Amino acid sequence: MTSRIGKGDKCENPNQQLYALTDLKGVDFGPYLNRLRQTVKGNWYKLVPNSAMPPALKNGKVTIEFTILKDGRVEQMTMKASSGDIALDRAAWGGISASNPAHPLPAEFPDEKIKLLFHFFYNPKTVIVSPSSEVQVATSSTLQLSATAADASDPSFTWSLCGDNCANSACGTISDFGLYTAPAKIPTPPTVFVHVDLRSKAAFVGVTKITVIPSNTAKEDDKKWRFYMTDGLVDDAQF
Numbered sequence: 001m002t003s004r005i006g007k008g009d010k011c012e013n014p015n016q017q018l019y020a021l022t023d024l025k026g027v028d029f030g031p032y033l034n035r036l037r038q039t040v041k042g043n044w045y046k047l048v049p050n051s052a053m054p055p056a057l058k059n060g061k062v063t064i065e066f067t068i069l070k071d072g073r074v075e076q077m078t079m080k081a082s083s084g085d086i087a088l089d090r091a092a093w094g095g096i097s098a099s100n101p102a103h104p105l106p107a108e109f110p111d112e113k114i115k116l117l118f119h120f121f122y123n124p125k126t127v128i129v130s131p132s133s134e135v136q137v138a139t140s141s142t143l144q145l146s147a148t149a150a151d152a153s154d155p156s157f158t159w160s161l162c163g164d165n166c167a168n169s170a171c172g173t174i175s176d177f178g179l180y181t182a183p184a185k186i187p188t189p190p191t192v193f194v195h196v197d198l199r200s201k202a203a204f205v206g207v208t209k210i211t212v213i214p215s216n217t218a219k220e221d222d223k224k225w226r227f228y229m230t231d232g233l234v235d236d237a238q239f
Contacts, residue, residue, distance in 0.1 A: 011162040011193045014205040017121075021065070022114040027106055029114075036068075036102055036116075044095025044120060049087040052122045060085055061202035062092035062120040069113045074100035076115075083122065083202070092120040125149045127157065127196050127206030135208070137172075137182045138215040145178040147196045147206055156200065162193045172212070186212045 018037045020029060051058040060083030067076040077096060082089050096118060105114060130146045137143045147157045159178055163171040166187035174180045180194060190213065196206040 011164060014162070014195050014207065015119075015121075017119050019117040020114060021117055022111070024114070025110055027109045029106065029109075032103065032106055033116075036099070037118075039099045039102070040095045040118060043098035044091060047091035047094045047098075048122075049091060051085070051087055052091075057123045058085060058088065059124065059201050060088045060122040061124065062089055062122075064092060064096055064118050064120070065115065066096055066118070067113050067115050068102050068105065070105050070109075070111075072101040072104040074102060075113075080117070088120075088122055092118075095120065121202060121204070123202075125198055125201050125203040127198055127203050129194065129196050129206035129208045132206075132208060134211065136211045136213045137180065138213055139182050139186060140184050140215060141182050143180045143182075143210070145174075145180060145194060145196075145208060147178060149198050149201075149203060155198070158197045158199055160195045160197075162195055163187055163191065164189060166192065172210075180210065182210075182212050186214065 018033055018040075020033065049058075050056070052060075061081065062079070062083045063081035065076075065078045065080050066074055068074055074096065077093070079089065079093070083092075127147055127149050130148075135143065145159075147155075147159075149155050149157075157178070159174045159176065161171040161174055161180075166183075170183055170185070170187055171192045172181055172183045174194060178196070182192075190211050192210045192212060194208045194210060196208075197203060
């Protein structure tokens, strides 16, 4: 299995709910996106079907891509990934369409529009990766990782890699069974994130952070481990 390229917080926290797909030209969109996320969540929550409520607790994930114009109008909504359940899909779609128009884009942003990606999680499982802390791996060396998911009837996983400035084998490779092989050349920066997703259910992706180091410094007693945790979005997924 080959790695995939990623950027910044998408690598560190693949469970983030809202992403900008557009180059933001150095403008701080943090407050704007936070306000938009809360607005969409509020409208989505009103539409969540009974099947996602207790006791049924239907599991699913919906991903929608859309564009916001300079004046705040929402256009070009596209269902990028369906939950497989029309009621869950409709609720997610309605969360965005009911938020149209959004607030105008920040005045300092020079472009006419931005493209966004929104993930809606319904009762997601949580994937736990071991080792879960930051670990060092020497160039061309291997590390065996494992994953578990509580309450998953079919605990099979999809493994992938993410690095800020590396893609494919430049990040290393990882097998279908979680065996990571570091690249022969250290990427810049030397950090690679292992993402583990649950194939059969919507889940918060498990993450482990790996630092690739020169092989001549990889002595067993020099390995540094420290706890590494991603920011969860449990408050966004209690349906």
